[in-house]
Amino acid sequence: MSFVHVIGTGGTIASRAETGGAVVADSTEQVLESTTLGTEITTEDVLQINSFHLTFADLVAIQQAVVAAIHTPDVDGVVITHGTDTMEETAFFLSLLHDSPKPVVVTGAQRAADQADTDGPENLRQAVIAAGSEHMRDAGVVIGFDAEFHAARHTRKRHTLATSTFSGGTLVAQFYHDELTRLATPAPYPILDIPGPNFAQLDIPVIDAAPGSGAELFHAALEYGAHGIVLQGVGAGNAPPTFTKAVETAVEAGVPVVLSTRVPSGPVAPIYGNGGAVTLLAAGALSANQLNTYQARILLAVLLSQQLPEDTLRAVFAAQTG
Numbered sequence: 447m448s449f450v451h452v453i454g455t456g457g458t459i460a461s462r463a464e465t466g467g468a469v470v471a472d473s474t475e476q477v478l479e480s481t482t483l484g485t486e487i488t489t490e491d492v493l494q495i496n497s498f499h500l501t502f503a504d505l506v507a508i509q510q511a512v513v514a515a516i517h518t519p520d521v522d523g524v525v526i527t528h529g530t531d532t533m534e535e536t537a538f539f540l541s542l543l544h545d546s547p548k549p550v551v552v553t554g555a556q557r558a559a560d561q562a563d564t565d566g567p568e569n570l571r572q573a574v575i576a577a578g579s580e581h582m583r584d585a586g587v588v589i590g591f592d593a594e595f596h597a598a599r600h601t602r603k604r605h606t607l608a609t610s611t612f613s614g615g616t617l618v619a620q621f622y623h624d625e626l627t628r629l630a631t632p633a634p635y636p637i638l639d640i641p642g643p644n645f646a647q648l649d650i651p652v653i654d655a656a657p658g659s660g661a662e663l664f665h666a667a668l669e670y671g672a673h674g675i676v677l678q679g680v681g682a683g684n685a686p687p688t689f690t691k692a693v694e695t696a697v698e699a700g701v702p703v704v705l706s707t708r709v710p711s712g713p714v715a716p717i718y719g720n721g722g723a724v725t726l727l728a729a730g731a732l733s734a735n736q737l738n739t740y741q742a743r744i745l746l747a748v749l750l751s752q753q754l755p756e757d758t759l760r761a762v763f764a765a766q767t768g
């Protein structure tokens with residue numbers, strides 16, 4: 447019999463209706479009660495919150511729980527129950543640091559535990575089976591949802607309400623007729639060191655360069671002391687021309703800027719000047735390349751917390767986004 451450790455953090459999978467909106471109510475033990483499993487399970491409540499409340503300190507707490515579980519000799523794999531809104535950030539953060547053949551499956555629900563058609567119990571059942579399965583060795587950190595298991599990197603929530611909502615990253619495994627089939631192994635990336643002690647204090651705003659927006663917010667972020675900025679451009683990473691000077695000012699002040707794109711697929715590419723990615727990268731921005739805005743922000747936060755020399759930060763960032 448396989449042995450899986452389930453780490454609860456909250457989210458809709460643990461929520462019930464209240465006047466004023468659904469709120470997290472159930473412990474991990476209670477979440478598991480609705481699921482029939484033939485697996486040995488231990489549980490732990492690390493958090494009981496919606497994922498839109500998560501802080502960087504919470505990410506560290508989840509990661510520490512994962513490491514402890516993975517080092518428990520008989521544990522075959524780990525499941526994390528988590529809100530879907532920021533699941534892609536937590537899963538990606540864990541994947542940057544994950545150094546074990548034991549899989550970590552992050553799952554949740556789009557419909558609360560007390561809704562008749564809740565998807566939580568089935569997602570959890572499949573996540574536990576997958577985490578305990580030898581087919582998932584070396585699968586890394588995956589988001590398991592609606593019978594699909596996607597590598598954390600590049601996976602995003604695609605629909606606010608649909609139960610099939612996560613895609614983008616490598617499809618690592620899938621249930622067909624209740625049989626788990628391994629399909630792929632995610633491309634390996636260098637494993638990062640754990641974040642430094644100031645990780646939880648880092649302030650890294652995302653600033654959008656939509657048509658008609660000026661760089662005032664960007665400059666305001668520098669003035670209030672942002673530690674880094676993710677500039678989300680349009681197209682292949684382009685922005686109104688006022689952002690070029692803003693990026694130069696930030697980089698000169700030692701505040702790293704990452705250039706990402708709001709387009710769901712494809713890389714940031716230096717094609718256009720006069721405010722385009724050619725200009726912004728020449729001004730010193732780091733390219734998020736294929737990495738989406740929010741995962742690029744997590745990567746920047748981890749590297750900033752390690753207080754690396756600028757050249758090293760640039761090289762490690764490039765190696766993680768290539």
Ligand SMILES: NC(=O)C[C@H](N)C(=O)O
Pocket residue numbers: 456457458459495496497498528529530531532554555556557
């Ligand atoms: N479906 C969900 O879990 C959404 C919820 N708002 C959360 O992220 O905690």
